[in-house]
Structure formats: C-alpha cells, structure tokens
Amino acid sequence: MEALNTLRDVVKNPKRIPEDWKAQGKKVVGYRCINVPEEIIYAAGMIPYPLFGTPKAVSLADSYFQPCVCEFIRNVFDLALEGELKFLDGLALCNTCDAVRKLYDMWNLYIKPSSCYIINNPQKLLYEANYKLYRKELERFKQAMEELSGNRISDESLQEAIDLYNENRALLKELYLLRKVENPPFSGEEALDIVMACMLMPKESCNQLLRQLLKEVKGREVYNDSGPRVLITGSIIDDPTLIRMVEEVGGLVVADDLCTTTKYFWHQVKREKDPLDAIYKYNNESCLCACMHPQEARFDYLMELIREFSVDGVIYFNLKYCHPFLYEAPLFQEKLEAEDIPTIFLETGHDLSGIGQLRTRVQAFIEMLG
Amino acid sequence: MTTEIPEKKELQIPSQMFDILMAYAANVKMAKDKGKPVVWSSVLVPKEIFQAMDVPVIYLELISAVVALMQSSGQYCEIAEEKGFSRDVCAFHRCFLGCAAAEERDPFLESVFATPDLIIASNIPCISESKSLLFSAKHFKCPYILIDTPLNTWENNEVPDYTVEYYVGQLREAIDLIKGQGYKFDLDRLKDTVDLSRRLMLVLDEVEGYRKAVPTPIGPVDALWCSVATRLAEPNLALDLFTQLRDELKERVENKIGVLDDEKLRLYFFGVPTLYNMELLNYPEKYGAIIIKSWLEYLFGGAFDPNILNPEKPLESLAIRTITDILNPPFGSMLDFTVKEVKDFQADGVLSVVKRSCGLLPGMTRPIKDAVYDKAGIPTTIFDLDGLDTRERDDVTATTNIDSFIETLLASKRRS
Ligand code: SF4
Ligand code: SF4
Numbered sequence: 166m167e168a169l170n171t172l173r174d175v176v177k178n179p180k181r182i183p184e185d186w187k188a189q190g191k192k193v194v195g196y197r198c199i200n201v202p203e204e205i206i207y208a209a210g211m212i213p214y215p216l217f218g219t220p221k222a223v224s225l226a227d228s229y230f231q232p233c234v235c236e237f238i239r240n241v242f243d244l245a246l247e248g249e250l251k252f253l254d255g256l257a258l259c260n261t262c263d264a265v266r267k268l269y270d271m272w273n274l275y276i277k278p279s280s281c282y283i284i285n286n287p288q289k290l291l292y293e294a295n296y297k298l299y300r301k302e303l304e305r306f307k308q309a310m311e312e313l314s315g316n317r318i319s320d321e322s323l324q325e326a327i328d329l330y331n332e333n334r335a336l337l338k339e340l341y342l343l344r345k346v347e348n349p350p351f352s353g354e355e356a357l358d359i360v361m362a363c364m365l366m367p368k369e370s371c372n373q374l375l376r377q378l379l380k381e382v383k384g385r386e387v388y389n390d391s392g393p394r395v396l397i398t399g400s401i402i403d404d405p406t407l408i409r410m411v412e413e414v415g416g417l418v419v420a421d422d423l424c425t426t427t428k429y430f431w432h433q434v435k436r437e438k439d440p441l442d443a444i445y446k447y448n449n450e451s452c453l454c455a456c457m458h459p460q461e462a463r464f465d466y467l468m469e470l471i472r473e474f475s476v477d478g479v480i481y482f483n484l485k486y487c488h489p490f491l492y493e494a495p496l497f498q499e500k501l502e503a504e505d506i507p508t509i510f511l512e513t514g515h516d517l518s519g520i521g522q523l524r525t526r527v528q529a530f531i532e533m534l535g
Numbered sequence: 536m537t538t539e540i541p542e543k544k545e546l547q548i549p550s551q552m553f554d555i556l557m558a559y560a561a562n563v564k565m566a567k568d569k570g571k572p573v574v575w576s577s578v579l580v581p582k583e584i585f586q587a588m589d590v591p592v593i594y595l596e597l598i599s600a601v602v603a604l605m606q607s608s609g610q611y612c613e614i615a616e617e618k619g620f621s622r623d624v625c626a627f628h629r630c631f632l633g634c635a636a637a638e639e640r641d642p643f644l645e646s647v648f649a650t651p652d653l654i655i656a657s658n659i660p661c662i663s664e665s666k667s668l669l670f671s672a673k674h675f676k677c678p679y680i681l682i683d684t685p686l687n688t689w690e691n692n693e694v695p696d697y698t699v700e701y702y703v704g705q706l707r708e709a710i711d712l713i714k715g716q717g718y719k720f721d722l723d724r725l726k727d728t729v730d731l732s733r734r735l736m737l738v739l740d741e742v743e744g745y746r747k748a749v750p751t752p753i754g755p756v757d758a759l760w761c762s763v764a765t766r767l768a769e770p771n772l773a774l775d776l777f778t779q780l781r782d783e784l785k786e787r788v789e790n791k792i793g794v795l796d797d798e799k800l801r802l803y804f805f806g807v808p809t810l811y812n813m814e815l816l817n818y819p820e821k822y823g824a825i826i827i828k829s830w831l832e833y834l835f836g837g838a839f840d841p842n843i844l845n846p847e848k849p850l851e852s853l854a855i856r857t858i859t860d861i862l863n864p865p866f867g868s869m870l871d872f873t874v875k876e877v878k879d880f881q882a883d884g885v886l887s888v889v890k891r892s893c894g895l896l897p898g899m900t901r902p903i904k905d906a907v908y909d910k911a912g913i914p915t916t917i918f919d920l921d922g923l924d925t926r927e928r929d930d931v932t933a934t935t936n937i938d939s940f941i942e943t944l945l946a947s948k949r950r951s
Contacts, residue, residue: 231889231897233623260686263661266864267898274902283865287701288658288665289683298685298701456662458681460669486623488894492666495619496673512621 168378169355172362179217182365183252186212192254192314195279197241197268199428199454200259200286202444204326205307207368209314214253215364216241217403217425222516229271235264235486236515237401242268245276255313257306259284261456262489282309290452291462299445307441323440329368334430336375337363341427343382344419345474350385353397353418354405360426361403388417393534394475398422398467398497399482400490406517407482414528415535420474422467428453431466455489463493464500471506478507478534480527485514507534546787548780549757552764555776559767560601560647566591572652572716575671577664578834579657579860580682581853582766583732584710587725588718593649595668596834597763599630599923603810605643609925618670626892626923628667635671652716654679655709660834660862661895680709687858690867694858702854722849729849731770736841738777739765745784746827747880750793751801752784755816755826759808762832799823800944803877805830805903805915806888806896807922809933818934822941827880830873833861866899873903874910882913884944886937888920891927916940 175182183193192211196203203213218240223232226243244250256279258269265283272281285302287295307318337360343350351359359378363371392415397408402423411418421427432451437443452462471479479501483490494510501508509530513520567573574585574592585592602608608626611633616622618636620629634640640648654672658665658681665681672679682705685698710720742761746753753761761780765773787793802819804826809815816826843859845852861869877885885907887900904915918936921927 229901231891231900233889233891233893233897263864263894264898266686267895270865270867270902271898274905283686283688285686285688285698287683287685289681289705294704295683295701297697301695301697458665458683483621488624488662489666491621491624492663492669494621496670498619510619 166381168374168381169351169359171374172378173355173358175362175365176358179361179365180249180252182367183212183214186367187252193252194310194313195250195253195256197258197265198261199424200261200448201257201284202303202306202448204323204330204434204440204444205303205310205318206257207330208318208322208326209310210316211254211310211314212367213257215361215425216250216256217361218515219244220404220406220515220517222518229275230267233486234267235262235484235488237403237484237487238264238268240515242271242276245272245279250276250279253279255279256281257284257310258282260286260288261454262487264487280313282306286448288456289458290449291459292449295449296445299449300441303441303445320440327434327440327443329372331433332372333363333368333375334433336372336379337430340375340379340382341430347391348386348388349417349419350382350387352387352412353395353408353421354412355387356418356421357402357405357408357423357426360429364425364429388412390415392417393477393531394419395478395480395531395534396420396422396467396471396474396476397480397482399480399494400484400487401425402482404517406520407511407513407523410520410524410527411480411531414524414531416527416531420470420476422453422470424454427470455493460493460496464497467497468500468504476506478509478530480530481508481510483510483512485512485518546753546757546780546783548776548783549753549760551776552768553760555764555768555772556597556601556760560597563591563593564647564649567649572718573649574653574655574713574716575651575668576655577657577668578766579659579664579684579857579862580655580709581706581857583725583728583849583853584706584713586770587728588710588713588720590713590716590718591649593651594766595631596627597767598634598644598647599627600763600810601647602630602634602644603923603925604813605641606811606925607641607644608811608923609927611637612924612926620667620670623892624667625661625663625894626890626921626927628663629892630923632667632670635674651675651677653677653712655712656681657684658682659684659857659860660864661893663894678712680705680712682706682709684857684863686865687860687863687868688865690865694855698858699851699854702858703850706850706853725849726846728770729844729852730846731774733841733844733846735765735770735774735777736839736844738774738781740841741781742777742784745781745788748788749801749881750791750795750798751825751827752787752793754794755804755808755829756813759813759816759829759832762835766835793825795820795823795825797823798825800883800941800948801825801827801881802941803828803830803880803882803885804888805873805885805900806920807831807890807893808888809920809922809928811923811925811928812930815930815933818937819941822945824941824944826886827882828876864895866902869899870902870906874906877907877913878911883948884913884940885915886940887915887917888922889917890921890923891919892921892924914944
C-alpha cells in the first residue's frame, strides 16, 4: 500500500508541500472553499492550499470572533494569528456563508502582510441569469491572481490546468466508485485522507499516485464484517475521528458528501471554447453546498449518492455554529424520513469537544441499522 | 429680562408611529381575510416594490419583534426547536419559524398573522434570511424566490453595472411573481413611490441632524419605533409624520430641551436591543446617561444617501441602494459609517451586545470596538445579550455590565 501510505503521510504534515513549493521560489495561495477555481491559481504558476483546521482548542481568535462564530473559521484564524499560515502569499475566499464573509473582513484587518480576496460569486446557482455577474467576477479573480503571481494566464495555460484537475477528479471518482461493492477496498477514514492529500498536492504528482493507488487497492477488502452502510453529510470534516468512530462501532462509511471529499471531485469541468466559461458552467451547474441555492438540487444529488452506494443510514454532521447546515438539517431529515431512510444528527466542536459523548448514540444508530 | 423656557412635553409623533406599526400588522391580516394574497419577506428587500403594488407584506423580523414585545418569543422559539431547528440559529428566525409552524397561536399573534402566498427572500445581511424561509415555503406549499444580492466588494456607491443588472433582473422576476398573485404593476406608480422614499430620506437626514444635538431630543425607544415606521408606514403618511417629527425635534433642539435635564453621558448601542424589555434601553438614565442611537435602526432605513434614489431609474436605484447598504457585507463601509456616526453623535461610549445566535454581529464587535477606539478614542464594552429570546433574558447580568461601564466612563470624565 505504498501509494496509500504516501498520501496519508501528506495529510500528517500538510505544510510540507507548500514549503517545498516555496523553496522553489513559487507562491502559495490559501483558499476556501470548493467554489474557488483552483485552476486559475494553478495556471498563474502558484499552488492552491486548502485551509484545513486542527483539532486544537481556539485561543487567540476568541478575542477577535465571539465564541458563537463557526469554530472552523475561528480555528483557521487562530492558526493565522499564531503565524502558522505565514507561508501564504494570499488567501482566496468565495461568497458562501456568513462566517467566511467575516473571515474575509477579519483577515484583511488583522493578518499582515497576507492579503485576502473574496470572489463575489452569486449564491443562486443553476441560474442562467447569473452568467454576466459570475463571469465578470471570475475575470476579476483571474486578474487578481495574475497580479499576485506576476504571470499572465493564457487560455492555453488555463485549459491545461483544467485538464489536469479534471484528470485528478476523474481518478478520485474512479477510486470512490469502488466503494459501491459489498466490501469496499478502503475505509471511510482512508477515503478522507486520500482526498485531503489530493487537495494539498500539486496535481501532476498526485495523479501519478492515484493511478498507482487504483492498482494497489484492486481486490483489497478492509472491513471484517459487512456492517450497515453509512453516508456522512454535513459541515466540513477535516479530522477523521468521527468517521473512525463510526467504523469502530461496526458501520461501513461507504459514501460521504463533504467539502473535503466528494464535493471536491464529483463533477468534471466540461470543455468549452473559452476556459473561463467552462469554469463558470462547472460552478453554476454543481450546486452541492448548503450555502447555495436551490437546496433541492443538492438534495437530489444526495439521494442519488444514497441509492448508488446502497446506503442504509445517513449521519448528518454539524460543526458547532455552522448555520447553513443547521438550517438545512431539518429539511433534509424530513426528506429522508419520507423515504424511510434512517438518519441521525450529530454535532461537535471543531476541537472535537463533545465527541466522546456521541459514541453511545453512534453505536445505537449503527446497531439499529444492523 | 428673562427668556421663557418652553415646557418640556412628550414628543407627539413617536407614539403615533407605534400605533401605525400595530395598524399595519392588523391590516395585513384583514387583507388576507378578504382573500388578498400575502407576501412574506425580510427587511432588506426593497419595500417600494410592495408599496407600489399595494401588496400586504409580513416582514418576518417584525413579527418576531412583536412576539418578543409580548413576552412570547421563547415559547415560539421552542416550537421551532421541536421541528429540528437548533437553538444556535438566529432567534428572530427561530421565533418566526415557530410562529409559522405552531398549531395554535396566541390571540395577539393570530390577530396579525397571515399565511403566505409567496415568499420573497434575501441573502443579506445574513444567511438566515434566505435559508429559514425555505422551511416556510415548504410548510405552506407556496412559491419562493431568493433575491441574491452581490456583495459590496467596492464599498462605495460606484457599483458596477453588471451587479445592478443582476439585481434588477431578479427584482423583475419578483414583480412577475407578485403579478401572478393578481397584483398590478405600474412603472409610474413605482417612480412615484421611489420619489417619496427619496424625499423621506431627505427628511430623515434632517431628523438625524437634530438627533445629534446635545442634549439629545429623542429617547432610544421612541427612536426605534420611528425607524420601524420608515418601512411600514404608507409612503405619503411616512413623509408627513417624519416631517412633523423633524419639526418637533427642531423645536426641542432650538430650545435646548433634551430627554434628560442633565445629560452626563451619551451612549451608542450596537446590536439587538432587548425587545422583550424595552425599559432596559432607558436604564442608563438613572446615571444621567442616555442611548442616543441604536444600531438596529439602520436595518429599517436609517441614514442612507438620498441621492442614490433616482425616480427615473427606479429599479436600478433600488438595486444600488441595496447593494451599497451598510449591512451588505463586507463591512468596510459599515466600520467607517459607524465611526462617523459615533463621532457625529458625540458618543462617550459604545454598548455592544452579542446575540449568540446571530450569524453576523458576533464577527463584527471586535473590529467596531477597535475602529471607534483607534479613530475616535471612544471605548466600547461588549457583553452577551440575546434581545429576542425571552428564555435568554438575564436583566441582572445586563444591568451589571451597563453599571460598570457607565461608572468607568463617569469616573474618567471626572478625571479629565
Ligand atoms: S459552511 Fe459551516 S463549517 Fe463551513 S465555514 Fe461556513 S459556517 Fe463554517
Ligand atoms: S443579522 Fe443576526 S439577528 Fe439579524 S437576522 Fe441575521 S442572524 Fe438574525
């Protein structure tokens, strides 16, 4: 399992990749979330660095954000205040939730010298009338990345980046689809590590590793028993503890809908004459996040995952104070109930506070499914 | 020869404004009972569209505020929580969701509550505005449209045409949906309504000017009712009432008549005031201190630039006004505006309260505190206070925080 081990090592030390990149004199741009087109950053000769948090308790950031603001955002801000993200030459955000909008404000006010950019994307997707606005905002973002990198982004270089990222998405999806079988070749915890590693790595070397991994996992079976099949959806998960817990009590996490997993690679950027148009269409047509509208589109995609992966039960995970998912949960749970799909709502802090108490509930849920 | 000092009498207009609010709510209900379709919306959707089309509208924040005034918000929040909404989501929205989902409502609520035939949501100032109403749309099986507002990343009035075009397109879609409910749209009527709004803003500007006087001529509770009336009163009536209010304030200012006989401290209030206990806004008066401005007033049409509204381009100017609203993120212009306000109102300190379930303000208290201190030398105190959910009511903690802040301010005034 050489490729798998290499990928998992990347996640253990996420800063190594951007540090190596910087050692070559290149720039690093932090980003959050899936609606930031990484291809534009990459085509400008920079490496996109996904912002992940750490399970440590928030300290410094609490005097900037009140403790009732999304803990993931406070955790990231904490890292920035502590100088842990000093290697970033810039930060690119997009218009998703209130917490991300606030991060934009706070970063520009209090984190020096890194500058923060927010893409003014529409929140109404699958909506052709947003084209002009979205397209102009992508142009502005492209221009900002050109200025930051000092490199011009040609249509050719952007198309090359799209092709490279598409290949990465296709390989990840091919790998993920292997989980449809009765005994999947890798666990939910491994799946999370794989995608997070891919988000961190330059795509050329990452794609090579994924090809190797596809060969390595053929015929592999990770679970001893065939327990109930579970899908996890909800707020960001950037630490495997909860997934591990589900698997420890006998659940098979066969599918996940998270911004650190499926949402990152499920769709392809289709080829268009103009690569920026292609990126627009990709973003406009993949309405996968609870922050966006219409909500029904996301529910349809989730129901499709549930069917395709023969899911027995759904875990709805909410990070403390993550409002978009808090609003979505009752609606989605209602939908699941209508379809007779068992579901459970779990909430923890980003520092995993309260996770110990969840074990009994998770166990009872898995037993009920079994 | 002695100058005759006019007798200090109660301001006449604010109490009329409060009556208008209650009448507005009752009229919506009456309209519904007569078979007129009702729209549910939120306070940053341009009211002029509704006014020009004579549509009865329920603004969700206002229903929640009334329910809090009647001490029932906790009970309705609880109903929403039973439906699966977390106690961490905005109490305004939770309370309203509870009102919508309740099988039985209190008589006072029933008398102002009308079910929706169409929902027009916004995504500013916060995500609650767009997401919570989705539940109601499903619950009442009625159409829902979101008016998606581009962020004000330019932070001035020079918003690019393509953002205006995007917003206007959605306003047109909303108008079509309202027309689908049987209402008529007449562009000239909209132009007139926008013109009335523009004139109202000019008067409001003057009102704001008088409010900056020392001693302050209007108390915080009266001022809050007036600000709500800017949204709810029929446009001609609003113009008339605010003109009268301006004259009342002018007279007071010219005669140096303040709410307090001896105004020692002026406080600016940032956050959501305790709607279930409006008396708390008057509490500082026992120290000779007064809240001279409450931030919440901006939500209902505080001081904006009247020149933005151009009756000849009604939809475009409503779009620009919304995009450049100080409550539309990011908050660069909000910070500058607040600093200017705090200076212009000659505040001595800022009371900044954190409503734990709000997705917007808890990320703004620190920058506001820093900005007003760095740029105006004015101190701020920050403390937790949910102004909506009666279950969170804690008058002792609130007054203790106010006591210690005022005592510190008074002590430092004595020293200087
Ligand atoms: S979507 Fe939720 S978890 Fe993600 S940044 Fe926003 S509030 Fe935080
Ligand atoms: S700004 Fe805060 S208080 Fe107002 S509706 Fe949004 S979350 Fe609620």
